[in-house]
Amino acid sequence: MQILKSISEVLEFRKNCTGSVGFVPTMGALHAGHASLIKKSVEQNDNTIVSIFVNPTQFLPGEDLDKYPRNEVGDTKICELCGASAVFFPDANEMYGKDEPLILAPKELSSSLEGALRPGHFDGVCRVLNKFFNIIRPDRAYFGKKDAQQLTIIQNMVKNFFMNLEIVPCEIVRESDGLALSSRNSYLGDDELCYALKLSRSIMKASNLIKANELNALKIKAAMSECLEPLKVDYVAIVNRNFEPIENVELGNTIILVAAYVGKTRLIDNLWV
Amino acid sequence: MQILKSISEVLEFRKNCTGSVGFVPTMGALHAGHASLIKKSVEQNDNTIVSIFVNPTQFLPGEDLDKYPRNEVGDTKICELCGASAVFFPDANEMYGKDEPLILAPKELSSSLEGALRPGHFDGVCRVLNKFFNIIRPDRAYFGKKDAQQLTIIQNMVKNFFMNLEIVPCEIVRESDGLALSSRNSYLGDDELCYALKLSRSIMKASNLIKANELNALKIKAAMSECLEPLKVDYVAIVNRNFEPIENVELGNTIILVAAYVGKTRLIDNLWV
Missing domain, CATH: 3.30.1300.10 (Pantoate-beta-alanine ligase, C-terminal domain)
Incomplete structure (x- = not known):
């Protein structure tokens, strides 16, 4: 499994991929829910790239960006055990420009529930995923149904941006007592x-x-x-x-x-x- | 030369392209300035796709959307004479969804000059070109330097969205008396x-x-x-x-x-x- 730290390394890795490419975007702190996404991608694709990026633009001021759990070593191990071909740890300074276009999530879809309580959150999600999808050009990308509104908004973006990939929704993984993994x-x-x-x-x-x-x-x-x-x-x-x-x-x-x-x-x- | 009226026709055409693909996005009413873009693309690429679309989202209320000159027959002829492989006449209803993500042009780049006088204009330009670039997946796209701020904003978008294409700036074409073609x-x-x-x-x-x-x-x-x-x-x-x-x-x-x-x-x- 390759560890990719820069976008140019990802582009190089991608260029050398033969067959289909699955992509699992995560914010790290991987648990069995993430593992199920990675395993599904490994099953369905010739190559699987996992990204681990605590994306600053999807956190609101006052949210838990700084204390969000980070575990680079453990996450890398989990990716490897699940059969990923590469893990990408982006650098925020490389991902984001000083003056760049913004994406606003679909207004109606993002006006309620998480979108209402976390204004701007889905804009940040769309913004980073649009970049990831363009860099990695996956055939399929894997998302958990736990973030139901996020999943729906991403499907909407992919359709309306005419992006050439399939969004694969994956079932929620729970502890034996029922607690949804997070x-x-x-x-x-x-x-x-x-x-x-x-x-x-x-x-x-x-x-x-x-x-x-x-x-x-x-x-x-x-x-x-x-x-x-x-x-x-x-x-x-x-x-x-x-x-x-x-x-x-x-x-x-x-x-x-x-x-x-x-x-x-x-x-x-x-x-x- | 093929006439493409739907996105599925473009995707089919694109799939069958061998070699490089050049793209010339236009709003029609083609003149020698557009012809120079098409010819440059034909020179530099194995296939050239021209789009002709009076894009509603880049016109402000009260601007000349309705009376903007349209000449489908003449435009098609010019594309053919310039050696284009295909012309794409999109349908606005297919290009735009009811509730879809918006793109805001880079704030600083679009805050002055045309951006200040035509607020929202560059957002509409970015919005439609992001779709076109994803549908057509060109290797190169051709833009006149006459729309200097537009050209700069598009270059910014392509870079910051990590889109895999080259923007080729083309010289302004003028009448013999100096008037820039428009x-x-x-x-x-x-x-x-x-x-x-x-x-x-x-x-x-x-x-x-x-x-x-x-x-x-x-x-x-x-x-x-x-x-x-x-x-x-x-x-x-x-x-x-x-x-x-x-x-x-x-x-x-x-x-x-x-x-x-x-x-x-x-x-x-x-x-x-």
């Missing part, structure tokens, strides 16, 4: 872990209600909110795949989402039904 | 043509002063302004290649620009020294 779980103290479980339990509750034929969004959201007490909840939402709020669950076209704080740690979870 | 010249009445010449004469005046070793920007601009009377002048500017105002001409790093109205027609001209 690099931010490392912020949680032992006493907070049981509170963190309230997110996945609220999602499970919604899933069970739907299986019992309860499709009314208000009722499902009420039951989820009950599960989440006493956490500080940012949102509990039921939307269609275009992220428009819906009154009744439409099977095959619905996402149920939750964002809440456990202590100072903000967690998200969701379910695609 | 599709908007067709708006001029016979009685206005002599007034239109004031732009190129002011540019010529600047050129002569510089040849006589006058490098003071204020003095050159004063002499140009005199040449331009009695036109309504939008700007006379002397900037470096980063579009920053300079006090003295720096040979090899300077652009002298003028924008003025002849009747209701807004014209621009410039000189790279």
Whole structure:
């Protein structure tokens, strides 16, 4: 496995790739969720490039950019064990110019939920991925469904920019107790872990209600909110795949989402039904 | 020469191209200036694709989008005579999505001159060219130096987006009397043509002063302004290649620009020294 530190090294590596190229963009602090993306890419492509970049432009002032977990050695090992062909550690000074074009995420898609609570976040996500996609020119790029709105916005960008790649959505990976894997779980103290479980339990509750034929969004959201007490909840939402709020669950076209704080740690979870 | 009306036709055409691909994006109403771009592309590439698209997103409300000259038959003939391999007439409804990411042109580069007078214009230019470059994936794209600020902004976008193509700047083509060719010249009445010449004469005046070793920007601009009377002048500017105002001409790093109205027609001209 090659370690690539500059864009010119990536271009050189890419030029020498034969066959298909899969790309897994990450912010590092890799866990089994990331590993599942890398393994899927390795399965589906002749080459797999993983990027590890805590992208400054997708953090808002006051967010956890500086304390975001970093583990270059461990991450490299995980990439290697998963069968990646190369890991790219970009330098922010090389990625971003002093005066360069900005990208604004699709207005409607990014106006609600994460987009409303973290204004500018998705602009930064689009901005860095547009660069990555142009540098790496992958055939496929792998994203977890956990960042559901991000995944939808990226699919929108790729389609509307006419980029020649396939976005491959990947299932959420969970601990055996249900907790969705997240690099931010490392912020949680032992006493907070049981509170963190309230997110996945609220999602499970919604899933069970739907299986019992309860499709009314208000009722499902009420039951989820009950599960989440006493956490500080940012949102509990039921939307269609275009992220428009819906009154009744439409099977095959619905996402149920939750964002809440456990202590100072903000967690998200969701379910695609 | 092939006529391409849909993006899927362009993708199919592109897939079958062998060798290098040159791209000449235009808004139609082709004149000898465009012809020189096409011919240069034909010279330098195995395939040349010309696009003809009066791009709505680069016109401001109240500008001449509706009356912008259109001549599909004549344009097609010119492309063929110049040796183009294909002409692409995009459909705005296919080019633009309902809710899609926007591109903002580099802030500093687009804050002066055309950018200041036509706010949003360069955003629309970047937006459409990013799409074109992704659809056509040219090795080289050809732009006239007449739209000097546009050319510089596009070079900035290609660099900062890490797009894999070369932007080829092409010299301004002029009538024998000096008038820079422009599709908007067709708006001029016979009685206005002599007034239109004031732009190129002011540019010529600047050129002569510089040849006589006058490098003071204020003095050159004063002499140009005199040449331009009695036109309504939008700007006379002397900037470096980063579009920053300079006090003295720096040979090899300077652009002298003028924008003025002849009747209701807004014209621009410039000189790279």
